[in-house]
Amino acid sequence: MQILVPFLGNEEHGGVMGKTLxxxxxxxxxxxxxxxxxxxxxxxxxxxxxxxxxxxxxxxxLAGRPVRRPDLTIATxxxxxxxxxxxxxxxxxxxxxxxxxxxxNCKEFGVRIHSLGDSQQGIVHVVGPQLGITxxxxxxxxxxxxxxxxxxxGALAFGIGTSExxxxxxxxxxxxxxxxxxAINVEGTLKAGVTSKDIxxxxxxxxxxxxxxxxxxxxRGSAIRALSMEGRMTVCNMSIEAGARAGLIAPDxxxxxxxxxxxxxxxxxxxxxxxxxxxxxxxxxDATFDKEITINADELEPFVTWGTNPGQGLPxxxxxxxxxxxxxxxxxxxAERALTYMGLVAGTPLKSITVxxxxxxxxxxxxxEDLRAAAAILKGKKIAPSLRxxxxxxxxxxxxxxxxxxxxxxxxxxxxxxxNAGCSMCLGMNPDQLKPQERAASTSNRNFEGRQGKGGRTHxxxxxVAAATAIRGTLSSPSDL
Amino acid sequence: xxxxxxxxxxxxxxxxxxxxxxxxxxAVYLKRVTKSGFEDGLFSAWRSDxxxxxxxxxxxxxTVLVAGPDFGTGSSREHAVWALQNYGFKVVLSSRFAxxxxxxxxxxxxxxxxxxxxVIEELWQVIxxxxxTSVTVDLEAKSVxxxxxxHPFAIDDYTRWRLMEGLDDIGLTLQKIDEVSAFExxxxxxxxxxxxxxx
Numbered sequence: 308m309q310i311l312v313p314f315l316g317n318e319e320h321g322g323v324m325g326k327t328l329x330x331x332x333x334x335x336x337x338x339x340x341x342x343x344x345x346x347x348x349x350x351x352x353x354x355x356x357x358x359x360x361x362x363x364x365x366x367x368x369l370a371g372r373p374v375r376r377p378d379l380t381i382a383t384x385x386x387x388x389x390x391x392x393x394x395x396x397x398x399x400x401x402x403x404x405x406x407x408x409x410x411x412n413c414k415e416f417g418v419r420i421h422s423l424g425d426s427q428q429g430i431v432h433v434v435g436p437q438l439g440i441t442x443x444x445x446x447x448x449x450x451x452x453x454x455x456x457x458x459x460x461g462a463l464a465f466g467i468g469t470s471e472x473x474x475x476x477x478x479x480x481x482x483x484x485x486x487x488x489x490a491i492n493v494e495g496t497l498k499a500g501v502t503s504k505d506i507x508x509x510x511x512x513x514x515x516x517x518x519x520x521x522x523x524x525x526x527r528g529s530a531i532r533a534l535s536m537e538g539r540m541t542v543c544n545m546s547i548e549a550g551a552r553a554g555l556i557a558p559d560x561x562x563x564x565x566x567x568x569x570x571x572x573x574x575x576x577x578x579x580x581x582x583x584x585x586x587x588x589x590x591x592x593d594a595t596f597d598k599e600i601t602i603n604a605d606e607l608e609p610f611v612t613w614g615t616n617p618g619q620g621l622p623x624x625x626x627x628x629x630x631x632x633x634x635x636x637x638x639x640x641x642a643e644r645a646l647t648y649m650g651l652v653a654g655t656p657l658k659s660i661t662v663x664x665x666x667x668x669x670x671x672x673x674x675x676e677d678l679r680a681a682a683a684i685l686k687g688k689k690i691a692p693s694l695r696x697x698x699x700x701x702x703x704x705x706x707x708x709x710x711x712x713x714x715x716x717x718x719x720x721x722x723x724x725x726x727n728a729g730c731s732m733c734l735g736m737n738p739d740q741l742k743p744q745e746r747a748a749s750t751s752n753r754n755f756e757g758r759q760g761k762g763g764r765t766h767x768x769x770x771x772v773a774a775a776t777a778i779r780g781t782l783s784s785p786s787d788l
Numbered sequence: 789x790x791x792x793x794x795x796x797x798x799x800x801x802x803x804x805x806x807x808x809x810x811x812x813x814x815a816v817y818l819k820r821v822t823k824s825g826f827e828d829g830l831f832s833a834w835r836s837d838x839x840x841x842x843x844x845x846x847x848x849x850x851t852v853l854v855a856g857p858d859f860g861t862g863s864s865r866e867h868a869v870w871a872l873q874n875y876g877f878k879v880v881l882s883s884r885f886a887x888x889x890x891x892x893x894x895x896x897x898x899x900x901x902x903x904x905x906x907v908i909e910e911l912w913q914v915i916x917x918x919x920x921t922s923v924t925v926d927l928e929a930k931s932v933x934x935x936x937x938x939h940p941f942a943i944d945d946y947t948r949w950r951l952m953e954g955l956d957d958i959g960l961t962l963q964k965i966d967e968v969s970a971f972e973x974x975x976x977x978x979x980x981x982x983x984x985x986x987x
Contacts (some may be wrong), residue, residue: 338971339964344946347964349971351979359865361821370958375968378983387819401819408821419982427987438987440980452864452888468866468892470957478961480968484944516806517858517884550861552887570986573978581978616806616861637805637857644804734863736815755810755862757833 325591327488328557329523332463332588336446338480345482351445353475354431355382355418357409358736359450363473364412374416376479381440382413382420385430386451387736390699390726393423402737416476429702429728432456432670436540437704439569443558443585448475453670453752455546458555459539460562461588463523465552486552487597489522490590493530495604500785502680503538504672504750504769506530507545508610510602512620519551522598525590526556530604536565537676544671545752548617557589609784611657612754612767614645619754621657623772623784629653648756649764650744657782660766664695664747665777666759667770668726669733672750673701677770678709682717684774684785689722691780696723697739699731723777735760748776789897791954794926795878797851798919799934800841801912807855808862809889813871826871846919854911855882860889860900869896879925881932883908894947895957901925903932907939927952 326334338347353376360382367374374380387402397403406423413420421427427434432453435441443461448454452466471481493506511518524546526539534542539556546554563582566572573581590596608622619642621628630642630653646653651660667673667681678700690696698718700706706728709715715725732739733751741747741763750773754765766782775783817829834840841847853872859882860868869892872880880898883905893900903911914934915921924933927948932939950957961968 339967343944347961347967349968349975352982358818362823362866365821366958372958378981381982386815399819405819405821419985440982442980445979450864450866452862454864466864466888468864468869468888468895470866470892470895474958474961477958478965478968479972480961482957482961516861517886520884520887547862547888550858550886571980571982573980577978580976584976584978616808641805734810734815736818753808753810753862755808757814758810761814761833 325594327590327594327596328461328525328555328588329463329488330594332444332446333485335444345484347480348446348483350448350475350479350481351379352435352440352447353380354435354447354449354454355380355472356385356431356449356451357405358386359469360412360472361405361408362469363476364416366473367416367476372477374418374476377417379479380418380476382409382418383428383431383434384409384423386730386734388423388729389737390729390731390739393727426703426707429704430670430673430730432544433674433701433705436460436536437569437702439566439571442566442581443562444588448481452547453544455552455554456540456544456670458543458546458553459536460566461555461558461585463553463555466547486523487521489519489524489551490596490599491524491526492528492599492601493526493604494528494601495530496533497530497604497607500771501607501609502769502771503534503541505607505610506602506604507542508612508617508620508767509607511545511549511617512610513602514549514600516548516616516618517550519546519549522551524549524551524554525596526554531556532559535676536561537674540674541671545617548752558585609769609772611772611782613649613651613657614642615648615754615756617752617754617767619645620767623657623782625657627651627653627655627657658787660782661746661780662694662748662766662776662782663745664697664741665773666697666699666732666747666749666751667773668697668699668701668731669751670701670730671752672770673699673705675705675708677750678705678714679712681770681774682714684771684788685721685777686717688778690777694777694780696721696777697726697732698723699726699739700728702728721777732759734758735763748773748782789954789956792897792899792951793928794924795851795899796922796924797878798847798849798921799852799854799911799915799923800847800850801915802841802853802855803912805856806858806861809860809865809868810862812860812868813865818865818867823870824874826867827874830871830875851876851878852923852925853877853880854908854915855880856908857882857884857905859885861886864888864892866892866896869893869898873898881908881911894951897951899925899927899951901932901941903939903941910937
């Protein structure tokens with residue numbers, strides 16, 4: 308952790324340049340560094356799941372290599388598991404084989420696993436934080452692009468492919484080219500009914516789905532500092548939707564308080580040493596970013612996507628845009644294709660769009676705070692006739708917590724379905740899918756064509772908008788109730 | 789991994805931007821536990837349209853995919869790279885690639901080359917007017933050639949060397965394993981461990 312490397316910053320003060328948060332974490336994890344080569348970075352935590360790991364374990368077996376650090380590795384079953392009848396064998400034989408393969412691999416290589424039915428099973432990015440193994444200043448990877456979620460703790464966390472999963476299993480390191488840094492300043496105070504989800508949807512609409520390519524994003528400013536850990540996780544989660552592999556937030560008292568009583572939090576003298584280190588994890592006042600943008604939180608409204616990429620979003624009070632008014636030819640073509648796929652006509656008020664399914668869940672908005680926010684809106688109300696409300700907690704622990712608070716009964720009384728934990732309809736890999744042309748308001752992260760089921764149409768929203776939409780049957784915010 | 793020095797083949801124009809990994813291969817195709825057999829899922833939603841460019845007879849056998857900007861956005865699934873390779877593609881050309889997709893392609897030996905959008909447009913026109921046009925992607929010379937045109941491209945020296953040598957990344961890192969051990973000896977004691985499991 309003492310290796311000195313040349314800094315990326317441009318400014319110099321008396322021979323010492325300030326560093327950004329991302330640069331500090333990077334520097335603290337360099338195992339080796341040489342000119343014209345990627346840095347070799349140490350990985351503090353490797354999260355694995357059933358979909359992107361089987362080929363990596365096969366690679367280890369072929370080469371006769373062990374998992375170098377099973378004690379820095381943890382597995383859970385999330386992407387491809389059913390959310391109904393979890394006490395029975397998985398009905399789809401191909402899915403069952405994939406889950407069984409993960410279990411067998413974890414047993415063979417000595418990796419801790421939380422399987423379906425276990426009280427710590429759930430979406431990998433919900434499980435890490437709730438166990439307290441996600442902590443500030445760490446490098447965290449997973450074969451899943453939403454690993455950026457853990458950046459909320461001031462960790463450098465990013466998604467990797469299966470070749471890299473194998474590399475981390477074998478060596479606990481990754482060769483990486485240092486990314487550039489971008490500051491996203493969100494200053495001001497959110498209005499009532501506006502949430503962290505609206506912040507990140509507004510950011511992606513502003514910088515585009517490729518705006519963050521090659522960068523680590525650092526979310527800063529008073530509106531970010533005011534967010535809970537759950538809210539910060541929602542923001543960091545969707546960094547990848549802006550093209551950035553990682554997004555992070557400097558740890559503060561909110562972070563320390565969240566970590567403190569978790570099962571794997573440091574204890575005693577280790578806690579004091581950890582907090583002392585964590586308090587150094589902020590961007591120095593004289594550090595410079597390669598790029599900076601600013602968002603005014605005072606002006607933000609509840610956001611919703613109208614198209615087929617997460618950058619195609621607008622405030623809920625807007626109308627479906629007219630592609631003819633888009634100057635850039637490529638964007639215009641994309642907007643035309645998106646409206647055709649979504650079955651929408653330019654000029655239609657977004658609030659008049661009728662929805663068939665509301666999905667509340669995912670690693671973006673499947674935590675206890677999200678369920679509480681939606682339940683507060685739905686309490687004592689009924690969902691619109693013929694609408695389907697699917698509530699899928701992010702983890703088994705979130706499910707148990709929600710049940711202890713009676714939230715499950717709120718959703719059931721309103722006419723919704725209460726499911727077991729998993730990725731579910733966010734990616735439609737298990738049986739929870741939209742039918743062709745079915746339209747969803749979804750608290751998840753991607754509105755790609757066919758993402759939630761072949762031909763399905765997705766509008767990304769916050770849990771508050773999801774709940775209000777479930778009641779009214781058209782895209783709505785709580786203020787419309 | 790197979791060495792990549794240079795590749796010559798015919799090319800397919802994919803005139804779409806923001807082709808995300810759910811379009812390249814939908815999640816329902818990710819259940820296999822092998823690296824092969826993903827070609828049937830490649831662009832599966834679009835393949836049902838007979839007019840889709842991959843279904844056109846004149847482009848059969850093409851090995852170079854010429855895509856719009858922001859190719860490979862979305863998930864980290866390396867299955868997207870395997871699906872392209874399983875189908876027969878050796879190279880993808882685009883003006884912008886998503887970071888994770890590009891990283892995955894370079895690990896798996898699918899060459900992804902960044903060219904200016906004007907060159908992509910030029911190449912689209914050339915291969916649409918003559919689908920038999922031969923396109924050479926030369927990693928050694930760092931250039932793409934078709935007809936009388938030669939366009940240089942940039943790629944970092946390390947990745948180029950590794951692809952040209954066909955080297956296994958893990959093998960390279962294991963040569964530095966003593967440095968990894970030395971780093972581990974210095975790691976702070978407060979860093980969390982997943983074992984023993986605490987709940």
